[in-house]
Amino acid sequence: MAAIAPALQSEPNILSRLVGRRTSLIGIIILAIIAAAALLAPFIAPYSPSKLSIASRLHGPEMAHLFGTDDLGRDIFTRMLYAGRTSLTVGFAVVVFSSIIGIVLGLTAGFFRRLDQPVSRLIDAMMAFPDILLAIALVAALGASATNVVIALGIVYAPRLARVIRASTLVIRELPYVEAARALGVPTPVILLRHVLRNVTSPLLVQGTFIFANAILAEAGLSFLGVGISPDTPTWGTMISVGRQYMDQASWMMFFPGAAIVLTVLSLQLVGDGLRDLLDPRLAKDI
Amino acid sequence: MLRAALNRLFGMLVVMALVVTVVFVIVRVTPGDPAAVMLGPDASAEDIEQLREKLGLNGTILEQFANYVAGVLRADFGQSIFLGQPVTQALMDRAEPTFFLTIFSLLIATAIALPVGILSAYWRGSMFDQAATALAMFAASVPSFWLGLLFIQFFAVHLGWFATSGYGGPGTPLFERLHYLVLPAFALGLVSSALITRFTRASMLDVLNDDYVRTARSKGMGEWRVVLKHALKNALIPILTVIGLTAALLISGAVVTETVFGLPGVGNLVVSAVLRRDYPVIQGALLVIAGLYVLVNFGIDMLYLLIDPRVRY
Numbered sequence: 001m002a003a004i005a006p007a008l009q010s011e012p013n014i015l016s017r018l019v020g021r022r023t024s025l026i027g028i029i030i031l032a033i034i035a036a037a038a039l040l041a042p043f044i045a046p047y048s049p050s051k052l053s054i055a056s057r058l059h060g061p062e063m064a065h066l067f068g069t070d071d072l073g074r075d076i077f078t079r080m081l082y083a084g085r086t087s088l089t090v091g092f093a094v095v096v097f098s099s100i101i102g103i104v105l106g107l108t109a110g111f112f113r114r115l116d117q118p119v120s121r122l123i124d125a126m127m128a129f130p131d132i133l134l135a136i137a138l139v140a141a142l143g144a145s146a147t148n149v150v151i152a153l154g155i156v157y158a159p160r161l162a163r164v165i166r167a168s169t170l171v172i173r174e175l176p177y178v179e180a181a182r183a184l185g186v187p188t189p190v191i192l193l194r195h196v197l198r199n200v201t202s203p204l205l206v207q208g209t210f211i212f213a214n215a216i217l218a219e220a221g222l223s224f225l226g227v228g229i230s231p232d233t234p235t236w237g238t239m240i241s242v243g244r245q246y247m248d249q250a251s252w253m254m255f256f257p258g259a260a261i262v263l264t265v266l267s268l269q270l271v272g273d274g275l276r277d278l279l280d281p282r283l284a285k286d287i
Numbered sequence: 288m289l290r291a292a293l294n295r296l297f298g299m300l301v302v303m304a305l306v307v308t309v310v311f312v313i314v315r316v317t318p319g320d321p322a323a324v325m326l327g328p329d330a331s332a333e334d335i336e337q338l339r340e341k342l343g344l345n346g347t348i349l350e351q352f353a354n355y356v357a358g359v360l361r362a363d364f365g366q367s368i369f370l371g372q373p374v375t376q377a378l379m380d381r382a383e384p385t386f387f388l389t390i391f392s393l394l395i396a397t398a399i400a401l402p403v404g405i406l407s408a409y410w411r412g413s414m415f416d417q418a419a420t421a422l423a424m425f426a427a428s429v430p431s432f433w434l435g436l437l438f439i440q441f442f443a444v445h446l447g448w449f450a451t452s453g454y455g456g457p458g459t460p461l462f463e464r465l466h467y468l469v470l471p472a473f474a475l476g477l478v479s480s481a482l483i484t485r486f487t488r489a490s491m492l493d494v495l496n497d498d499y500v501r502t503a504r505s506k507g508m509g510e511w512r513v514v515l516k517h518a519l520k521n522a523l524i525p526i527l528t529v530i531g532l533t534a535a536l537l538i539s540g541a542v543v544t545e546t547v548f549g550l551p552g553v554g555n556l557v558v559s560a561v562l563r564r565d566y567p568v569i570q571g572a573l574l575v576i577a578g579l580y581v582l583v584n585f586g587i588d589m590l591y592l593l594i595d596p597r598v599r600y
Contacts (some may be wrong), residue, residue, distance in 0.1 A: 004410065020529075021531045037458050044488075057433055071453050093537075119307055121298070121301050121302055122305055122307075124298075124302045124304045124305075125305030125306045125308075125309055126309065128302065128306050128577040128578075128580045129309075129516075129573065129576070129577045130535060130536065130538050130539030130576060130577075130580070130582050131539055132498060132540075132542050132543060133542055133557065133572070133573060134540070134573070134578060135541055136542065136557060136558070136561050136569075137313050137561070138313060138316075139561075140561040140564065140566075140569055141313050141316050141317045142316065142317070142318070143318065167402075213428070217428075217430055220430050220433075220464065221430060221432060221543050223545055224430075224432050224543065225542075225543060225558050225561075226562065227558065227561045227562065240430075240432070240436070242434055244289075244547075247439070247440055247446065251440055254433070254436055255437075258429075258433035258437075260306060260426050260431050260438075261428075261430055261433065262425075262430075262433075263428075265427075265428035266424065266425060266428035269424055270424070270429060273424075
């Protein structure tokens with residue numbers, strides 16, 4: 001318990017400690033700007049994302065169109081703001097969905113000895129599939145839509161979370177306070193929620209940040225291949241996919257959305273790295 | 288040791304059986320009738336029935352599963368609906384570009400990551416270390432397909448050094464195929480080098496302060512000999528693991544990269560199969576790739592047993 005207590009006490013200051021690290025601070029600032037830009041898209045976007053203008057087709061970056069225009073004369077900066085909404089929402093939804101499955105599987109495998117073997121083998125089997133490939137197959141089976149992309153990527157990333165949560169649960173299960181709770185007759189679900197789940201939040205937070213980053217990359221990959229979100233909905237991936245067809249005449253069409261992905265993923269990684277160093281020093285040594 | 292190997296073998300077989308089951312389930316979660324979905328809204332009931340028969344979708348779920356497992360055991364993954372050839376054949380026809388792309392990317396990634404990781408650890412905290420760490424993080428944030436497009440734009444279109452896409456006609460010698468493979472391999476290799484660099488750095492940091500390294504130094508052994516012979520040798524197990532894992536990740540990256548560069552590999556096959564809803568191909572590709580991954584992992588575990596007598600399963 002002694003080992004857990006400081007971790008819990010320190011959690012309220014995590015944000016201030018994170019801000020104290022230069023690299024994490026940079027990550028937080030970039031992420032905040034991108035999130036705010038996506039959130040406030042209807043207020044800051046200079047044009048409508050679907051406003052066509054054949055006259056200003058394939059214009060390069062200029063004062064009127066900061067990042068240029070696309071094949072239908074639409075403002076790329078505006079579309080990127082709206083695309084950010086979709087990409088970030090999908091990424092976040094994947095984290096939530098995979099966390100739910102990961103927590104259930106991880107707690108089950110870590111807490112109940114009998115279920116450990118079957119659940120762990122299932123986790124191993126799921127991790128044998130390369131992520132994009134499994135996601136493609138699942139989207140192919142479920143049908144292409146934003147919801148199904150979230151479900152597919154959630155299933156793809158859940159085993160990673162489950163593995164981390166299982167490992168933490170195995171340690172927590174043996175701690176005296178869990179034993180004490182058992183001896184006092186506290187029902188198992190309550191032990192799991194109140195004593196175990198609460199103490200696996202640190203690894204969950206760290207992994208969740210990395211999964212957020214990976215999900216944004218994977219969603220862009222799926223959309224780029226045309227097997228993810230419909231090309232009519234602007235996401236950074238679909239914008240690159242369309243831009244690819246005009247690469248020779250209008251390289252900005254695919255350049256700026258790609259740069260947005262790089263910035264977002266990079267800032268998430270900076271924050272994730274900072275969180276890992278603060279919350280899980282053991283892991284920080286490994287990677 | 289034999290017991291440990293057998294234990295591991297049993298574990299591998301269980302995972303393999305689960306992989307086979309998961310693939311079976313994935314195709315069955317399709318809402319509605321997969322045969323009807325594949326043939327589109329204009330298909331007649333007769334056509335749908337025929338396709339159901341072909342796909343092995345008739346009979347109870349247990350019968351379907353039994354037939355499917357029997358097929359998998361014979362390496363028979365069914366017939367591709369659109370290609371009109373057995374899935375096994377379709378996969379084999381397209382294995383070569385994927386194989387070479389994966390191997391070349393892995394070589395490039397390792398050739399960059401090993402020296403950078405080792406030097407980063409050796410000069411810990413230096414400008415070099417900071418720059419390498421920052422670059423590795425940057426590389427891990429770049430979508431490989433986007434980097435591929437930038438490469439095509441600059442090296443193929445602008446400078447004209449390499450082909451923009453394709454793989455050359457049949458029978459083209461490998462040396463000439465490099466013209467087509469260099470750009471995709473670099474796009475994929477650079478992105479994958481990030482993980483190996485970080486692992487190499489971390490593993491080297493772990494061993495550089497160990498007693499035997501200090502002993503080797505105190506005996507007056509040359510500095511680079513200490514680093515390369517004593518430290519690297521001991522840091523190699525985790526590094527080898529991550530290289531193995533990267534190989535699996537590369538297959539995933541190859542799916543997207545092949546599409547960007549128009550390489551006629553397994554990745555391209557899978558993407559077109561998904562767009563045409565050619566389920567037998569998707570199913571077969573998933574099985575083969577996941578199966579290979581499980582086998583590679585098993586191979587790495589066996590290597591551990593041979594290299595490090597302390598490892599027990």
